[in-house]
C-alpha cells in the first residue's frame with residue numbers, strides 16, 4: 568500500500584484556496600475515490616510525488632511528454648532561450664521557424680496561428696470557420712472534448728462526463744442552440760442534421776480519433792464520409808488534433824488515415840510541456856484571421872519564445888526520428904497484448920481500444936464505438952482497477968473516460984512490470 572500523507576495534507580490545504588483543490592478538474596480523483604497525488608519531479612517514464620513515491624506514468628501530462636519526462640532535447644532548448652528574456656510581445660525568428668515546421672509536418676495545413684492552449688485553438692478555429700462561411704451553427708460529436716469553450720460544453724467528454732456535468736451551467740441557451748450534436752461514427756445522423764439545417768452549418772468539428780470518452784476509433788469510412796458531406800455542403804471540416812497531432816504520427820491522425828480536413832487544431836505535444844496551442848488550415852480560410860482579415864483573434868503571450876523553443880525542439884525531434892513512432896507502436900501493442908493475455912487467464916473479456924500509443928480498457932464486453940457504448944463501462948470496476956494500479960506504482964488517468972498515453976521512455980522491462988500490475992489489479996478490481 569502506497570502512503571501519501573503529505574499529498575493528503577496539501578490537498579486539504581488546497582481546497583481552502585483553489586476550487587476543488589485542483590486547477591483542472593481531471594486531476595481530482597473524484598471518479599475513482601481517494602485524493603490526488605501532488606508531484607514534485609519526473610524523469611523519463613517516472614513521476615515522483617511529495618511523499619517520495621515513484622510511479623510509472625501513463626498520462627504524461629495528458630499527452631505532451633511523448634518522449635518521457637524532462638527530455639534533454641527539450642530542456643536544453645528551454646535553458647538556452649531563458650537568458651534572452653521570457654517574452655517580447657513582438658515577432659521572433661522562432662515563430663517563423665515553428666510555423667514552417669508545422670506546415671511541413673501536418674498534411675493539410677498551409678498557414679498556422681500560435682495560441683496558448685488547445686481550448687484557445689478550438690475556440691478560434693470555430694470563430695474563423697463562422698467568419699469564413701458566414702454561417703452560425705456547428706456540429707460536434709457526443710463524447711468529444713474540444714476544450715472548455717462555451718460552444719463545446721454540450722455533450723462534452725473528458726472531465727465534463729467524469730463529473731456528470733455534460734452541459735455546463737453558464738453556457739447560454741443561444742450558444743447551446745448553435746451547437747448540434749451527433750453520435751460519433753454515425754454518418755446518417757450527421758447527414759440528417761445537415762439536411763435539417765441547410766446552408767446554416769459553418770463547421771463540423773471532431774477528434775479524428777476520439778480520446779476524451781476513453782479511446783474510440785473512427786469506423787472505416789467515417790472520416791472520408793464527413794469529408795464528402797463537407798465538400799458537398801460548403802462546410803469547414805475541422806480535425807481537433809490537440810491530442811492526436813504529432814502523437815499518432817508526425818502528421819497526426821490526418822496523415823495516419825489519409826483524410827485532409829480544412830482546418831486543424833493542435834495543442835499538448837506541440838508545446839513540449841509548455842502551454843501552447845495552434846490552429847491552421849487552408850490559406851483562403853486562415854487569411855480571414857486578423858490582421859490579414861476581419862476575424863479577430865489575438866494573444867499577449869502567443870508565440871512566447873520559451874514555449875516556442877520547447878515546441879520547436881520537440882517537433883524537430885519527432886520529425887527527424889520517425890523510429891519513435893515505430894517504437895511507440897511496438898511498446899503499446901505489447902502492453903495491450905499482455906492485458907489481453909491477462910484477461911484470458913482470468914476469464915475476463917473486457918473491451919480494449921487502441922490506436923498507436925493511445926489506448927483504453929472499458930469494463931464492458933460490448934464493442935465501444937461511441938459515447939453511449941463507452942458509458943456502458945462499469946465505472947465502479949474502473950475505480951477499483953485505477954486504485955489497484957496506483958498502489959502498484961502505475962499512474963493512470965483517474966477516469967474511465969480518458970485514454971492512456973504511452974511515452975518513448977517505456978522500456979520492455981517496464982512493459983513487463985505494467986502487465987504484471989495489470990494482472991493483479993484486474994483480479995482485485997473484479998472481486999469487488
Ligand SMILES: *Cc1c(COP(=O)(O)O)cnc(C)c1O
Nearest residue numbers: 684685686712713714809810834
Ligand atoms: C486537451 C484537449 C483540448 C483542450 O486543450 P487545453 O490545452 O486543455 O485547453 C481540446 N481538444 C482535445 C481533443 C483535447 O484532447
